[in-house]
Amino acid sequence: MTASRVAVVTGAARGLGRVIAGRLHEQGYRVVLTDRADEAVRRAANELDPGGTTALALPLDVRDKAAFERARDEAHRRWGRIDVLVNNAGMSTVEPLMEISPESFSAVVSANLDGAFLGSQVFGAYFAERGAGRIVNVASLAGQNGGTATGAHYAAAKGGVATLTKVFARELAGRGVTVNAVSPGPLDLPVVHESVPADRLAEIKRSIPVGTLGSPLFVADMVALLAAEHAGFVTGACWDVNGGLYPR
Template sequence: MTDTSRVAVVTGAGRGLGAAIATDLHAGGHRVALLDLDGEAATAAAKALDPAGESAVGVAVDVRDPAALRDAFDQVRSSLGVPEILVNNAGRTVPRPVWDIDLDEWDDVLATNLRSVLIATRELAPAMRDRGWGRVVNMASLAGQQGGLVAGAHYAASKAGILVLTKIFAKELAAAGVTVNAVAPAAVRTPVMDAMDPGQLERSLATIPVGRLGRADEVAALVGFLCTEAAGYITGATVDINGGVFMR
């Protein structure tokens, strides 16, 4: 896949899906900023893409902190240029029964997963609108479509909120050439699954029509496509990638 070289920002890019998405965008010719709470992981992932640091940089940031996020974007502008692609991927997953979630944990999960999408998009999308081109992709989840599933209610609620926020921003920005879409993965092999009970994982695998778990690079390729010129007529959409677990 080739496309005009742009500056892309991926949050939660130190590992897992975020790192895979950053890798795909970089392979597509983009300059990529990898943001993560774990600055060392973000830097290591960026160096793996470009040891010289000219087309990939890692930035340590807590997406729950609006001021820190704005400072991180300033670093990106200084090192790579003005971002025209934003992938809101940062997230926190806490499997816990709804009855056992304390309010501080609820607020923290929503601040990480949902509020950060609002802040990051409001910070970067105006410049995209002014330039007449931009791509925003928000990472949702099957949990936000069907309920908590394995993840906690706060995680599911945050991902459901992302679906609505995606539509709102899509309507606001469509006329300016900026698309905003959500991607809803499920049954994808990520580091989060390492903590799952093997028996539970096996039972989950049996419910997947394609008969296997998804791969991070498959999700990344979908996100990468939504960031291309060819995807300019897709906006406000939630694109499922779940092996047939949820069909509609």
């Protein structure tokens, strides 16, 4: 039953991660919200469950393998099981390609790609030992089209996330563990409106065949579908959620 299942969501203090955590919680999951922003993620967990019986906030820097191990151990100690990992955490900076510094490139790739790798490694081993588990990664249309609205470092990292999804899916197949990804196009999130100039955002909307930004809640529903117990026959897949905005 969903009511007994436990999901860990990275980057859950705000944005898409917060929406995913909320959706899973609505469906009866006990949810572990993790984020580098310690106070913000605690507020997010408190909004879901002020009593703290079905929502737990944990600090987690996804670039640190030991931090994933601590989160795994604390979640298991609290509830005795973990069923789902959602690798959502990431970051981006909008910079012209030829002006991206080595430091900026490494920081963005580390936050997006290293986090998916380390999380999948730590929780994949845990799930394989249990003989059951779901890993859902958040990739991006940017990883397919080269990041026309984001930095090249973000696009490269998200392309790597899609590839890692297939690698881990193959490694964990046959052990009751599935690994899939969702690949959203531009979403109707506060961070998008905050970071993209209005004229550029209007241009992006015009380029989307369905004519609107995507719904974060629908992406969360896709994640929930791939996380479900009955989703065991889908693995290594990357599900596009892009309003028809496919790479050229």
